[in-house]
Amino acid sequence: MVGSLGPNSRKHKVTVVGSGNWGTAIAKIVAENAANSNGIFEEKVEMWVYEEKIEIPETSPHYDASSPLCQGEQNLTDVINKLNENIKYLPGVRLPTNLHANPSLEDAVKDSTILVFNLPHQFILRICDQLKGKILPYARGISCIKGVDVNENGIHLFSETIGKRLGIYCGALSGANIANEVAQEKWSETSIAYDPPHLDSKCPTPHRSPNSSTVDIVEFEHKDTSGQISDVKLQPVPNEYPPVDHALLKRLFHRPYFHASVVNDVAGVSLGGALKNIVALAAGWVDGMGWGDNAKAAVMRVGLLEMVKFGEKFFGATIENRTFTEESAGVADLITSCSGGRNFRCARLSIERNLPVEEIEKTELNGQKLQGTLTAIEVNRFLSKQGLENEFPLFTAVYQILQGKMSVADIPHHLEC
Structure with missing residues (x-):
């Protein structure tokens, strides 16, 4: 599994952007693997957290009236770091002690060679601008x-x-991964898509080295x-680091309870993760x-046929x-998302309670956002501009x-052959 990993003078620092x-x-998975990496990764893993104020409720097992943490509102990062739990x-779910919640985006990514982005897609452009x-x-x-990024x-x-x-x-990275089940270490699997850039870890050794390359x-x-x-x-990734290839990524994400398959098809894995959320909304309504x-x-x-057709039509080259x-x-992610995912659950509740999905989202997701609704709007905007709505x-x-x-x-009449 890790045949390409050999001795290197520097370790990869990993940061998870999103919490x-x-x-x-x-972040829990990554930190667990970093702590047992045999010199491949730095042990401490940073997790950037959008800072907010929270109170530990009296119903929490962490509640202690005499504790300073329970004296009114506290910074979420302080609570995570002191309790090792994102309450x-x-x-x-107990988090590894080598996982550090960091409210500073700039400090969290400093000197990191591997960045794992995991946050709602409506925020990613702003975050990238801050990271430049x-x-x-x-x-x-x-x-x-x-999700998918749709623009002009x-x-x-x-x-x-x-x-x-x-x-x-x-x-x-995407797969049949309901977060709570993964965090509770219930067995599941995922797909990692990475097509290694051909010159990574072939960068010349430093000029001070007696074996330095003459090619810069x-x-x-x-x-x-x-x-x-x-x-x-x-x-290129300097050759002081272990090469960032399939073996290294498997080492970073694979756990006994979270099996990772690594492939080259970035388009297929990405679209699977984005488009299945649209289908899950329909499945929730039907249910x-x-x-x-x-x-x-x-x-x-x-839905699966439309996912495949969409990929062929717009990313057919790869x-x-x-x-x-x-x-x-x-298909595994599609099945999971149409059985117990949040898009499915919120769509089903919208029918049962006769409320818009957006209202269900507000009451059921603890401040988090559905990805299926926004993806459906963005995909339709693109298909409409192409004159292809009837094909999907x-x-x-x-x-x-x-x-x-x-x-x-x-829906049945609309889908009638």
């Missing part, structure tokens, strides 16, 4: 963000949006998921209507269709229902 329930669950977003010039130029990233220039993966804004290479590799080109040369000129498992299976079948059927980021009837139906322009009861 919601999924961000904290991933707001991942309550009841604050990270190592040869850092590498993994995006755990569920088309549709993009967030892994590549991050890469372009920060001038680095970024892969993706300052930057190099690589292809993006469109199959074209990227606008980003990468700086809320009481139509049964047959109807939900029909929605999932159509995407592998088998990612949707063979990887956790594909389920994606279009979800958008129309969210906008109040269509009834859930009309």
Whole structure:
């Protein structure tokens, strides 16, 4: 599993950018592996936390009336670091002591060679703007963000949006991963997509070295998921570090309870994680209507076909269709999301309570946001501009229902062959 990892003079420092329930669950995994890395990773893992004030409730097992932590509102980062628990977003799960909650984004990423992005996708552009010039130029990233970046220039993966804004290479992680189950160490699996830049860890040794190279590799080109040369000129990871390849990423994310498969298909893994949330909304509505498992299976079948079709149409140069059927980021994630994911649950409750999904979101998610609703709107905006709404009837139906322009009861007719 780790055949390419040999002795190196420097260790990788890892930072997780984001601390919601999924961000904290991933940070837990990363910190556990960093603590047992045999010199590959620095033991201390930083987790950037958007600072907010919280009170430890009297119902919490941590509550102690005599404790300073229980004297009114406290900084969330202080509570996490002192209790080793994110009591707001991942309550009841003990975090490793080598995981440090940091309220300063700039300090959290300082000198980090591996950045794991795990936050709602509506915030990523602002975060990237704050990170410009604050990270190592040869850092590498993994995006755990569920969504797509839609703008006037088309549709993009967030892994590549991050890469372009920060001038680095970024892969993706996605799978059938309900955060609370992962954090509770219930067995699951995930998919990591990373197409290693070809000159990483082949950077010349320092000129002071007796074996220094005469070639100074300052930057190099690589292809993006469109199959074209990227606008980003990468700086190679210096050879003082272990190479950032499939073996290293498996070492960073794989746990006995969290099995990681590493592939090259960044587009397939990213789209699987984004588009399944749209399908999960439809599945939740169907379930809320009481139509049964047959109807939900029909929605999932159509949804999977639209996911594959979307990938072929807009990322055909690099995407592998088998990612949707063979990887956790594909059909497995779709099944999980349409059975117990938050998009599914909130959509079902919206029918049962006769309320808009947005209202359910406010009462059920403890301040967090659904990704399916925003992705559905962004995808429809893109498809509408392309004149392709009719080619994706389920994606279009979800958008129309969210906008109040269509009834859930009309889904069967809308999907009729």
